[in-house]
Amino acid sequence: MSFLSPQRDKTVRGHHYGVQRMTTFLVSVGISLHFAMILFVVFHLDDRMVKKPAWRPVVSLSSLYSTVTFANRNFGFFAPSVTPDWNLQITAVNDSGHRWRYSLRTPSREMQVKMYSMLGHFAEDNDTMDLFARSWAVHAMNDEPMIIRVDIDVTRNSIPSMSDYRNGKRTRPEPFYSTTFDAK
């Protein structure tokens, strides 16, 4: 039972209907934009649009949406091919010249998988390599303050194809990156 006058009741119901319609409209726009952003990246339209200045704001918006929601990313893991993995070797040196192997701690299987991902991010470009290498060196020096120098060597595992394996080839590490950091 309504306590409002019939005229007022009608106005309130009309108002609620208007709010409901507006909410439905906004939700529909939100859902459409969400999927538009996803399809935009999945079909690699962003790669083409970034070359055209008029479309750059759209690309920036999509990139920001991806950075926040991670919903519109390229989901092709191990696609189109499986990239090789990497080995990280950190050699620490103290002020008396003693050298030893320093390892980033990976106490669980999950940390080993994360290490693999980290080396994958490391290998993305040259600037990233230097930044990551510096980060590992600082991590080692913070962890063991007697370290005055850190040598970093990253090798990439060359995986033979199945036919090469049958012919005797085996997985072997190839030099990929090498650098040295000194504490001042």
Added chain:
Amino acid sequence: MFLIRQALRWFKQPDSPEPLAVLRIGVSLFCLLSLWVVRKSLLDIYGQYGFVQWAITRGTLPVVLPHLGNVSLLLGRLGLSANQSVYILLGVYAVSLILLLAGVATHWTATLAWCLHLLLMYAGAGLLYGMDYFTHIALFYCIIMPVGDALSIPVALGWRTSKFSISAGVTRKMLQLQMCIIYGSSGLEKASGIQWWNGEAIWRALTLPVFHRFDVSWIAFVPSLAAVAGWSVLAIECGYSVMMWSGHTRVLWFCLVIAMHFGIGLFMGMWLFALIMIVMNVGAFGYDVWKDCCAWRYKAQTEYIPVAA
């Protein structure tokens, strides 16, 4: 116009809140488990001087977005160190996940968990991989879905009623569509290269030192087996977007996808990645698979009822 109207009618069909509750429970338990798994390495992943330091992860982030370093600066005014800030945020994150698991104020607790997960992802950006992305997407769906409308403490106490709703239907269909796009695009990307067709991708994935769990070098002498395994992955991923919508093929495809992820966990040791994908699949299509199985069982029972003379 008719097709659009039909599509909208399908999209707006009310649905049960129970599959969403299953997703909520699965995602919150998964997030708590993933925290527990890396409990000895929390500062190495998220700390200021972790494997990849904040200076680097902050530098690669747009200025408008917050970073754990900003939060640490704020908490620093209270006399807390950077490491203490990390532990406090992880503690709040764990509490928000426990509240989400219980189904208490789910929109708010899921939003808090999602925001903190985002901060943690930015802080540990150098070590991110697929598992982190999918966890974040799953938490996002927990925000927009009415995940607390079933199997929750408020429902058990009678504070909230468990009922079919349009929002449950719309948001679950959104998740289903997102899963189809994920698998479809992943399958097509894989199919664009030669490695998944000739079996080299399977060979490489199993023999990469980081994923080497079992000695499978014998596969090199049976390349056709690797090729068949590669084609199977392509068929499962490309076919997902079509096969999951039909009651005739859904149960089979669901089992194939779960088996594929179980295989990733077993043979590559990527258990957390496998688990979050299984949780998302169960949340998206598990209820439909369950209904299909019940319908088959009912059909089988009614077909064999002896007719009274």
